Every structure is written in C-alpha cells, then in structure tokens.
Amino acid sequence: MAAVAAVVSIGGRPSWSVRGARIALVVAAVTVLAWLLVLPLLAIFAEAFRQGVAFFLDAIRQPDTLAAVRLTLTVAAIAVPVNLVFGLAAAWAMTHFHFRGKALLGALIDLPFSVSPVVAGMMLILVFGKYGWFGSWLEAHGWQVIFALPGLVLATVFVTLPFVARELIPLMQAQGSEQEEAALTLGANGWQIFFRVTLPRVRWALLYGVLLCNARAMGEFGAVYVVSGHLRGLTNTLPLQVDQLYEENFSAAFAVASLLALLTLVTLGVKRVLEWRHGEVLHADH
C-alpha cells in the first residue's frame, strides 16, 4: 500500500520500532475502513450496473420509481424546513435564556436519537392510525395520516428532529449572548438581531445541519416503513421502493439504491468542503 509508505511522524525522528508500530496502526485502520465501508459502497454500484447501463437506466425510469423519487423529494421538502426552523428556535431558546425545565427540554430534543425508528413509526400509528387516539376523528373528517403523506412527513420529522438543533446549540452556546445584547443596546429589534447578527454567524453550521438532516430524511427507512403501507407508486419513498424491488428484481433494487448512494456521496462531499472552508466557524470546540 502506497498510503502506508508515506506515514510521517508528527514530532522528531522516531525509532524503527515506533515507526513500525505506526505503520501497523495505519494499515489496520485503513483495512477496517476499506473492509467495513468501502466494500459495501462498491458493491452497490457493481450490482447496479451488473446488467449494463441500459438496464440501469430502464430500472430508474420506471414510473413507480419516478413516483418514489417525487414522494421522497416532497417529504424532504416539508420535513427539512420544519426541522430547520425547529433547530433555530430550539437553539435560540436554549442558548439565550434561562428558564425552568431547560435541561429537560435539552433531553427531549435529543430523545429521538435513542428511540428506534420502528418504535417511532409505531407510536404515530397509535396516535393517528385507524384504531389510534385520533383515528375515528380523522376518519370522520376524511383525513388520512397513516399510509399517506402526512404520516410519512411526521415519521421523518421525528427521526430527523435533533439534527439541526444539535449542530446549532453547542455553537451558539460557545458564542454566548454578548453580540445579541450589543445589537439590542444599539436599538435592533428581535428579527433584526436574528437576521443580521445571529444568522450570519451560524449560517455554515446551519447548512451543515440541514445537509445531514436532508440525507437522513431522504434515506429514512424504519420509521417510514411502518407508516407507509407500501402502496406502490403512492406511498413508497425511495428506500421503500428499494426494499420492494429487492424481493422481485435484485439488480433494479441496486439501481435505485445507487441513486441514494450517490445522494450520500454528494452529501458527504459538500460536508467535507464545508468543513475545510469553514471548519473554524462550524464547531464550537475546535
């Protein structure tokens, strides 16, 4: 491995045994990464193009698949802005004020991270499903939440809820309230403070959070699986479409999966660029 030969020590000229240990560590780490992460990624694209480019294009041009793309984009287009505003509001409340129950609120914001997506979906069914709390009331008004778009959006919002807030809260905590207070003594009103002072300072972290939130929103499987009902062309998002195709047409499933993998790679690429360009204003601690 060429990578390993280029191992450079940080300080001083290390002894041969130390150099050897370092090379061994790098080899081990790179091997783990290649085996655990790179191989599955390669497998997706290999399987997607196994039967040729024509088959691939055909697979992703199926009406059901295109409908799934549309639905996925719609869900993300609703869920991501909701979480964007949620993240900003939660961070504003958590970092600029002292109030009772603040620690509890912080714990609640993080809670979706420790709830299984499947359980999250099930909880929504218990509330909005046919036999749930609001089931008969919703049915009487002709509204369908479960097995329809609102359910998909709710499930997606649930699992992606902490993403933006988690990026913003530590950063705004580290920045403190002083600049906002300065703006206040200079006569700015709340929105002026928010748009002219706070937002410009957290914009990159915000974008970062939105990016991760979006990736998760478009790729969510477990929570959405439970509430969707898998109606082909109607309530199948892209990951659900992958699941259904997997049973029927192995290569087509991978063709659709490769679209999602591509989205992931783009997300990671943009994320990297953000970190290189604006690393110092992204995170509070380094």
Place this chain on the structure above:
Amino acid sequence: MGIEISRLRRQFGSFIALDDVSLDIADGEFVAVLGPSGSGKTSLLRILAGLDQPDLGSVQRDGQDLLALDARRRGVGLVFQHYALFPHMTVAQNVAFGLRVRPWRLRPKASAIKASVEALLHRVELDAFASRYPAQLSGGQRQRVALARALAIEPRLLLLDEPFGALDAQVRVNLRRWLREFHRSLGITTLFVTHDQDEALEMADRVVVMNRGRIEQIGTPEQIYHQPATAFVSRFIARGQPLPGEVAGSSLHVLGHAWQLDGFSSTDIHTVAVHVRPEHIVPATRHGEGLAACLLSLRHVAGTVRAGLQVEGMDEPLEAEWSERDWSRHSVGVGEPIDVHFQSLSVFGMDREGRVRARTDCHPPYSASPIAIGPWRRLGA
C-alpha cells in the same frame, strides 16, 4: 438632573450582586465604579443598559423611569469588555449598525449614515480602517470601534465595562489619557467599571467603590484616597495594612504606643480596625527610636523602594514604601534591624453589623512611653 439610581437590589440565587445601591450621576459626569470581581459593578452596568432587571429599586433619568424602557429604546451606549464587535461586518458596518436598524421613519438616509460613520471614525482616529474586519484590528483599535459604535446611536449615557481590561499595559496607559480627553470634548455622561485603582483614580471625576454588592464610598479621587470611609476602601485603594490596636477612652494603643484619638466617638462601636499605609511607615532617624523591626526584603520599583518589614509584636510582615532619595540616607541591609515610625494611622470603628460608625486619622506626636497597665476597655471580640 442626570441619573438617579436608588436602592437597587439584585440577587442571583443566594448570591447578592447588588445590595441597596443608590447613586446620583450628574449630566456630563465621568464616574468610575471600582471594585474587585464579584463586587456587583457589572450587575449595576447591565441593569443600567437594560440587559438585566433589578429585584428592587428604581433608576430615573430626568424624572423618567429608565427601567420601564427596554434596552433598545433606552439610548444607552454600552461598550462591552470584550467589545462584542460583529465579526462578519466591517468596521464601518459595525459603527453604522445602530443607525441602520432604526425603524424606517427614524432611520437617517444612507448618505447621512455614511457621513456620521465617517465623522465617528475620524473622531476615534480610525478613518483608514473603515473597510477592515474586526479580526484584522489590534485590541486598542477594536476598543475604539466599539466606542464609535456605541456613540453612533447618540446615547445620553455611555457605559464602559472594564474598558482597558483586555489590553496590554502600554496600550492601556495611552488609551486612558485618550479616553479622558475624548470625554472632555464630548461631554457625555459616562460610567465605567474597573477593578484597577489607578485607572479609576486617574480618570474619573468621581469614584464609586463597591464591595460585595454594596457601595463602600462615593467621592472624588482625592477623597477616596486621602479619606477612605471604610476599612475596605483603605485596604483596597490606599493599601492600608491592619495593625493590632485597642481603643481606651480617647487614646489608641498600637504595639505598645498610645495615640491621641480626636473626633472618634466610641459609642456603639463593636470592633476597631487600625490601618497604616506603606508610605506612612518611615525609618527612624536615630537608632532606638520608634518600633523595632527587621528588614525582610527590599525591592526597587520605578523610583520607589518597597520594603518588607517584620515589626516586633506583629505576626504578619508590613510593607513600607519610600522614595529612593529618602532611602539613600539609610544603610540597612536585608536581614538587619531597623527602627520605624508610623506617621499616620487610620482608625475605623464598626458596629455589630460591620457598618462604619466612626473614623479618624491620628498623627504623631504620640507618647513613646511604655503603656501603663490599666483598666483598658477592650474593644473587639
């Protein structure tokens, strides 16, 4: 009329930041609030700026209730300790901020904003830096930008939080003089908080000394320095050092010498504090006179000599300060005995709550004769 602060109280949990604080500030006055950290001076500043509300008390400006106005309508310019400049705006944008965020009816025209920003930057001598970002400025320059930004809204009261706290010693001294002149030319009512005695005494018209949320003394720098009202002020400002002392009738007994006490009524007095300043401990001209002591250390600092002395009968060493010229007449080495006089002592009598009831300075001549054993009314626990 100016500003009338009366009976402010602010408590954070069990910590009392401000305790019954009252203060009048005249128009155009330059007032320093001086105290150690945790003395409540920043709490006072934040309440005046509208960034905090007191539990009790009132602040009036020309008879108008200032506390009822929220921070953005108060017309109070605040310069933060670490300046709180907006890092994503240029110097000019920072200064213009307060004008640009006004409601559109009150907002000056863009050209007028530009003109006043230019005028302000000229005043603070930063004309050439208008398009720089705060990160590209030195500490002193940043402070002047913060000052210009606060002045842009034409405040009727200017507040400065530790204005020189974040600066190098050299820059600090220069900026002190500059700010003093700046205030004189501007005439705007200004209040600044600091923990640095020199800064407060050198710059302010009046000094407010605070400790543990209370005002210890309000006065001109001369009054504060020469007539400290409390033992705290004496220690904090004039470096007063406590001596063991007892009061009996109209005399004070310190280290075996009796001093005449004038104007000191000992009714209601529970404890007595006796302080001596470093410059009031002088070497005796002849051996065998005054108090026997041992010279512990000697340091030469900027034209003065600071000596550590172990005076007989005391546990703690005392510090004395003499001019280099006076000291040159003596030839005592470190570790050798030396006799010293106290030229003046400050005496504070406190009641049971620790409030100062009586204070006086006493001067020699004092009786150098050994104290006769007598029925001294021992004061103090």
Place this chain on the structure above:
Amino acid sequence: MSRHVLPGFRLSAGYTLAVLGGCVLLPLSALLWTACELGPAGWWAQVATRRVLASLRLSFGAALLAASIDVILGLLIAWVLVRYRFAFRRVCDALVDLPFALPTAVAGIALTALYAPNGWIGSRLQPLGIEVAYTRLGVLLAMVFVGLPFVVRTLQPVLESLESDLEEAAYTLGASPLQRFSRVLLPLLLPTLLTGYALALARAIGEYGSVVFISGNRLFRTEIAPYLIVQKIDSQYDYRGAAALGAVMLAASLLLLMAVAVLQRWTHRWAVLR
C-alpha cells in the same frame, strides 16, 4: 418583570414545544398509554413468549457487543486519523461518515449482497465454514457498521484537543509507549469513549434497515426486536403487542443509556471542580 432581556423567548420556546409536543411527546404518551392499558398481566403475556424473548436477547446482546467492537475499531481509526499523516487520510476521514449518511436500507442490501453465499466476501468465507449472511454474525456486522461513525466522531475532537505535552510529560517521567497509552491517554479518553459507546449502542438497538436484510429473519434465531414490531403491525395488526414490545425496547434503551451516563460521570470525575 420579565428577566428575558433578548426578545423572542415566547416565539422560539413556543415553536420548539409545539413541534416537540406534536411529534415526540404525543406519540410517546400514546405508547405509554397503550402499554399501561394492557396491565402487567397482559403486558407479560405479550412479551414473555419465546419468540419475543429471543428477539430481545438478540437485539440487546448484539447491540452491546457491536458497540464494544465499535469502541475498539473507532479508537484505532480516530487515533490514526488525528495523529498520523498519510496519503488519502482526508478521503478516509470523509468515509467515516458513510454509515451515518447512507440510507439504512441501502446499507442493508449492500451488506447482504457482499456476505451472501454467492457474494464477493460470502463466497470466499463459505469454504472456511464461516457464514455471515442470515446468521447472528450478520446482525452483529450490520450493527458494527451503523455504530462506527458515532465513536470516531465523538473521539476525534477530544483527541485533537489532548495536548501531546501530556504524553511527552509521561515520556520524560520514564513511561513506556504502552504505559503512556494505558495510564495517561486511556483514562483521559474514557468519558468520551463511553459517550461514543452510548451513541453507537442506541443506534444499534433501534436499527432496522441495515439489519433486516442480512439477518434473514429466521424464527427464534435471527429475528431482531424491531423486526418483530414491524411484523406485529404489518401482518398481524397486533398494535397492542407491538406497543408492549416497543415500550420494553424504549425503557431498556433509556435505562442502558442512563447507566452509561452514570458511568461516564464517574469516569469524568476529575473534571468536576472541588
């Protein structure tokens, strides 16, 4: 008199609470309500079946093991990425986020394709008698996959901020490399490792998409608890049974995370003043 000097408290706190209430608290209370409605006996009847117990054992057992493996692999990777400079270091660094950003279903079918008996790796392991796909080993592998970035990403900033002068100090005091690692670095990193462990654990317990494909969902053998919940809802319309199982999972993972938090506070005691 309001102490909130900056404006917008009501608006921001109101919106936060509204979204939290509608999306998190309301569903959560529905779950607790349904689980309570069952009563202890009904609840026990739902949970104490051989199938459910087997799935819970697998879910929690595999998740605990996977998170431990993640801590070891994650420490190795974070260490190498922070301390050494080598070609493609930045690419490796970027790759770490892959399991975090890759849709779980995609990861699931990719792992299955790799480790199936006819897959790239599966076909090479079969002659050795090692089966990964459709076994518990496959479940473990998928859980290790999804948990890895949590450990690496929690460790990296802490490793970066750890001054190398600590190690140099230990070096001048005569400590060997192994001693420097085990006596100086490891105790310092322990709280962070536990944070990473907790995050990886939480993710692994609840994980569905990455696991269900490679597990094969064999009765009593490789069924994970989330899969059983989906089964109960999807094909049996047994919402009460699903709620009972969901409540157990939720309670167990919250308890585990709390235990880790307590442990973490203890290992971090040197950072507490006084």
